[in-house]
Amino acid sequence: MTDNRPILNVWNAEHAYGSRKVLRGIDLVLKPGEIYALLGPNGAGKTTLIHAICGRLRLTGGEVALDGKDPWSTPVCRASLGLVPQEIALYRHLTVRENLETFGRLAGVKGKALKGAVNLAMNLTRVIDREHVPIRHLSGGYQRRVNIACAILHKPQLLILDEPTVGVDIDAREALDGVIRDLRDTGVSVLLVTHDLDQAGTLADRVGFMREGRKVLEGSPRHLISQAFGEEMEILVQLSEDPDTGEEIVLSGAGLERRGATNLWSRLDAGGYAAAARLDAALRASGLHPREIRVRQPSLQNLFTLVADWQPTS
C-alpha cells in the first residue's frame, strides 16, 4: 500500500441468526499500519464481525470491503488478510519451519519466495532459533509467535489476531507485543480481538467497544479515558488479607469496589493524591491497614467496567 486508503471498511454491518440479531449496524475503518483493538464482553458480536470480515458469512445487512472488495463474493481479496486464531492453529508434529512452509504453500507462496517469506516471518516473530523444533516441544509463548508467523507469510495487509495472549505469561506477552508492534511498523494493519485490556491499552492506536451487537465507543485509549473520566484518578488499595464482613462494609462505605477476586480495591476520585491520603487515614482510623495505596490514571479496565454497566436507555 502506497496510499493511506483504508484496508478494511465495514459499513452498517448487520447480521442475525434466525430472529437473534448479533450485529446491529457496525461501522469500522482500518488504515494501513494501524492497530485497532476490538473489545467487548462475550456475546457482543465480535466473532460474527470477524467471520464477516474473513468472508465466512454473508451479512444480512451492510457491507464489508477488504482491500476494496467483498470478501464473501470475491475470495481472492482474502489474500490480503491473515488470521491468527485463538487456538494454536498449527501442526504439532511438524517443526516451526515445516509449519511455515506448509501454511506458506497453502497461502499460494512458492519457490524462492517461500523460503524468503519463511525466514522473514521467523525473524519478525523471533522464532528463528527454534526453526527445527517440533511445535509440541515449544513453550506456549513460542507457539503463539509461530501462530502469528504462519499468518504473515503471504504478506497480508490486514492481520486479525483473535485473543493472542490467552494462556501466556507476562514475558511471553511482552514478546508478543513486540512482534505486533514490529508488524505494524512494516505497514501491516492489525485488528486485535482481545479481553486483555492492558494489552489493548498498551498497543492499540484505537479501540472499539462492542456490546449487544453495537459499537458503543471508539477512539484512542487516551482520548476515551480522558473523555470518560476527566480529572478523575484511580485510587488502588491493596490489602494484605481478605477483609471480614465488617471491614468490607468500611471499604464499601469509602466508595471502594473490589477488583475481581483479589484483595485489590479501587475507586475513582478527582482529588488525586490528596484524596488518597485522606482515604488512607480514614481506613486506618477504622482499623484497616492497607499494604499499599497507589494512585494512577484510569485504564481501559475502568472504561470497560463503565461500558459494561451502561444501559442503552440511560
Next chain:
Amino acid sequence: MMLAMFRVMFLAMVRDRAALAMTFLLPPLVFVIFATVFAGASGEDVRLRLEISDQANTPASERLIEALLKDPQLRARRANPSTPRTVRRQVRAGKADAGLVIVSDPAASGAPYLVITDPTRAMASPLTQGRVQTALAEHLPDVMLAKTLDLAGPVYAPLSPEQKRQAKTIVGMVEADAKAGKPPMRTQEMFTLEEIAGAKKGRGTIVYYAGAVTILFALFSAMHVAMTMIEERQAGVSDRLLAGAAGMTPVINGKFLFLILQCGLQATAIFLVAQVIYDVPVKAHLIPWGLTTLASSACAAGLAMGVVSLSRTREQAQMVSTFLILILAAVGGSMVPRFLMPPWLQSLGWFTPHAWVIETYQALLWRDAEWQALYPAWGVLIGVGLAGLMIAHLTTRLVRR
C-alpha cells in the same frame, strides 16, 4: 497447494512409528493369518478327531476299530474307559470332533453305529459316516457282503442251502483277502478327480481374503487419517485456511490424494505377501490389479472423508466409523466368506464396497476375468469415493458459513 497438505500427512505418518506399523505391517500379518486358516479349510487337510467306543466287542467291530485307527485322514482313538458316556464327554469338551459308538456287531443286521457330534461342527457327522463306510469297504468287505446277502435274500429270493454254502465260501474268501491286505473293492476308484485348470490349493480363498483384508484395513486407516479434519477444525487450522483465498479445497483434495496413496501402499503390501508366499498371480495382472487397487483406495478415501466430515467431534466420528466399518465388513464379506451367507445377505453385500472389492480381486486373480468384466466394479468404487469427497467439500462449505 494440494502437495503441501500431502506432505503434512506424509510426515505425520512417517513420524508416528506405531501408526506406521499399524498401517503397513498389521494388514499383511492379518492377511497371512486369515490365509493360513482358510486356505487349509478347503477340506483336503481336515483330519477329524474321532473318539471310539466299542460296545459290541466282536471280531468285526475290533477289525473296524483297527481300520479306523490306521486311517490317515482321521485322528481316531479309543475312548478310555470305552463307554458312550466318555465319548459324549470328550465331544462336549471339544476334545473330539465326533464320537463313534459301535453298539452292536457290524456284521449283524440293524444299525450298529451311533455317531455323536457337536452341532457347531456340522461337517463332522458326514465325515465320520464317510470314513466308517470307507473303512468297511476297504477292510471289512466280507462283512459288507454278508450283510448285503442277509438283507437281499429274504426280500428278493431266499437262498437255497447250496447257494448259502457258496455265499459263505465267497464271504470267507473275501475275508481272507481283506485280512491279507488285498481289498477287492476300492471305493475311491469309482471316482476320478479333476481340479480347475491352473488352480492351486486354496488360492481362491487366499485371493478372497487378500481383497477382504485390503478393504477392511483401507477403511480403518482412512477413517483414522480423515479424523485429522476434525482435529484441524478444533485446532483452528480450518479457521486460518478458510480465511485465506484458497479456502479448504486444497486441504481436502490433498488429504484425498494422500489417502489413496496410503491405501494403495497397504494393498501393495498385502498382495506382495500373497504373490510371494501364496503364489497369487498379481504380477501377471499388474495393470488391472493396479486399477482395482486405485479404485478401492479411492472408495475407502472418499467414504472415510465423507463420513468424518459429517461428524462434529472426534468421539462422534470414532463411534460412527467403528460402527460403520464393522457392519460393512460383516455384511460385505470381510469377516465371513460371502458364499456362506444366505442369498438375501449376499445381495445386501452389494451395497458395501467390501463385496465389490472382494469380488473384483477374485474375478481378476482367481477367475482370470477380462477387463470389461471389471469396469462396473471400478465404476461403483470410484463413484462412491467421489461422492464421499463431494460430501467432504460440501460440509466444509457449510462450516464456512
